[in-house]
Amino acid sequence: MSAYTLDAKQLLCPLPVIRTQDRVATLKIGDVLTVYCTDPGALSDIPTWCRLHGHTMLSSKEDVDGVIELVLKVGSPIYNAQQ
Amino acid sequence: MPTRQTQPKAIALISGGLDSLLAAKVVKEQGVHVEGINYFTGFCVEGHTHAIRNRDRTRHKRNNALWSAEQLGIQLHIVDVIDAYKDVVINPKHGYGANLNPCLDCKSFMVTRAREWIEDNGFDFIVTGEVIGQRPMSQRRETLPVIANESGAEDRLLRPLCAQLLAPTLPERMGWVDREQLYAFNGRSRKPQMTLAEQFGIKEYAQPAGGCCFLTDATYATKLRDLWASRGEKRYELDDIMLLKVGRHLRPRPHLKVIVARDASETQYLRGYRKAYAHLLMTSHNGPMTLLEGEVHDGDAELAARIAARFGQGRAASDVQFDFVTAAGVARSLAVAPFKPGDIAPEWYV
Secondary structure, eight states, rough: EEEEEEEEETTTTHHHHHHHHHTTTTEEEEEEEEEEEETTTTTHHHHHHHHHTTOEEEEEOOOOOOOOOEEEEEESGGGGGGO | OOOOOSSSSEEEOOOOHHHHHHHHHHHHTOOOEEEOOOOOEOOOOTTGGGSSSSGGGSSSHHHHHHHHHHHHHHOOEEEOOOHHHHHHHOOOOOOOOOSSSSSHHHHHHHHHHHHHHHHTTTOOEOOOOOOHHHBTTBSSSHHHHHHHHHHHHHGGGETTGGGGGGGOOOHHHSSSSSSSGOOBSSOOHHHHHHHHHHHHTOOOOOOOSSSSGGGGGGGHHHHHHHHHHHHOOOOOHHHHHHTTSSEEEEETTTEEEEEEEEHHHHHHHHHHHTTSSSOOOEEEEOOOOOOOOEEOOTHHHHHHHHOOOOOTTTSSSSOOOEEOOTOOOOOOEEOOOOOOOOSGGGGBBO
């Protein structure tokens, strides 16, 4: 397991989701990715994207400056089982 | 009816609206493996695109395409097409709609991308939520074949909501979907979609139709035209089109545009651009972050500061002080008298 960070600050949604999606595609199952962003929509969208794609949200928090930190663990895609 | 051993696979264009949600649902209910795809052009309207502003922070802060995918229980692939999409906006083969919306070119572009995606990923066909007569430009009986042809998707493009009014497509002929369980929706009425949503138990959905693209918005289109006119050519970068969504835009000189934040949230957002743009920070009073776009000539900083001062708490003061910082990061202080009501010419507003 390795830990990575992604800076998606100042991007408006869905760009933080897209950047997260593209970064996760390069990681291995069990890796942990911490995403920093400023669009409050990411607090809803990145967890939703994780649920859809079989990844696990470990934590999320927003600091006083409005910077949001989301930590996720890379899982295996859940719907690919149907293919 | 022919059958196949493996489950057929479709990619559904998911906008976040009701029609694409229903179209994907109809096909999924027939046993097809469906995944969603959503293209981000930079002009997409989302519930929290507006949430930059304080007053909009109570709106749903969610991406409707992701929300739709979760209702459907499907994966959603969100694809950044910002750069590739520029040619669609700048040189639409089929022209613009009422504003700067190149709807027919846009749909052809997205279906072309989807056709490439299914070819790369071994999927069988494409699903869209188009309905004949729903939209004046891209969803007419005459234009639906144009999209199928120009995209190269041809009969691999299934429109479940109006399929019974069109020639049978490959998934219908192959028996991957039952044509009898597709629909014959036609026209601008939303009632059939709402009835179908009720049948599926879908109680909450985004706006019934339209409103998903800033290019259909007259005010936004005016700002984009102004941007192009000021540059002498149709050209934009992502930051340009994002900034058109934020703040008051005034053009007091042909070469100079002033972007004034409307509240604290917009000020916070515009601060993110302070390293790329000349800007004004009000130091003597509380006031909005202000960006200056274009070449800054002698006197322009003072002019922009007088405008910005009009929108700060020092609007009634004799002078208001600012730090003016050039795009190169060189700072100087200045003090100006705020413009009085009526001093800001109406035609400056973009």
